[in-house]
Amino acid sequence: MARLCVDGDDLVVRLAWWERPAARRGDVRVPLATLTHVEATRDWWRALRGVRARGTLIPGALCLGRWRHATGEDFVAVRRTHPDVVFVDLRSPSPFARITVSGPHSERVAATVRAAMA
Numbered sequence: 001m002a003r004l005c006v007d008g009d010d011l012v013v014r015l016a017w018w019e020r021p022a023a024r025r026g027d028v029r030v031p032l033a034t035l036t037h038v039e040a041t042r043d044w045w046r047a048l049r050g051v052r053a054r055g056t057l058i059p060g061a062l063c064l065g066r067w068r069h070a071t072g073e074d075f076v077a078v079r080r081t082h083p084d085v086v087f088v089d090l091r092s093p094s095p096f097a098r099i100t101v102s103g104p105h106s107e108r109v110a111a112t113v114r115a116a117m118a
Contacts (some may be wrong), residue, residue, distance in 0.1 A: 002064075004086055004101050004109050006116040011035060011088065013077060013101055023065045025038040028075050034094040038113045040086050041108035044078050045085040047100045050095035072097035087108045 002015050009035045015030040020026055023085060041047060048063060053073060055065010063078045086108035088099045103109070 001079065001082070001103055002101050003101075003103055004088075004113065006032070006112060009033070011113060011116075013075065013099060015077065016017060019064060019077065022045060022062075023077065024054050030090060030094045030096065032056070032101070032116055034090045034092070035088055035117050036091050037089040037114070038086065038110050038117070040110035042084050042106075044080070044083050044085045044100075044102055047085050047098075048076060048078065049098070050074065062080070070096075074098040076100045077084070078102040084099065086113070088113065101115075 002013055005012050009032050010029050014068055050067040050069025053066040053068035057063055061080050063076045067074045067076050082102040085100055085102045086106045086109050089117050
């Protein structure tokens with residue numbers, strides 16, 4: 001299962017071994033300086049926007065990879081079995097406009113990321 005963690009001055013999405021080929025990429029790493037907003041929610045579908053550009057989509061079960069929308073691209077790692085998600089909005093020079101990751105303890109993860117931003 002993908003997880004968000006802070007590594008030095010970076011926010012990292014660590015992908016499980018099976019998620020790497022499904023997402024068609026390795027771990028995602030962005031500078032903490034590019035983060036603008038962090039939020040945890042139980043409504044995983046509300047954090048998703050756009051359509052799959054590259055990765056895997058199993059409707060109602062798994063969204064993993066790049067999602068393209070009118071304002072850019074998001075990286076998404078969401079499983080229905082974990083309806084809690086953390087989404088992080090980003091600004092340039094980040095390659096993504098938003099990163100969305102599902103998993104347990106989303107409030108605690110969001111709080112950790114917010115503390116690292118400060």
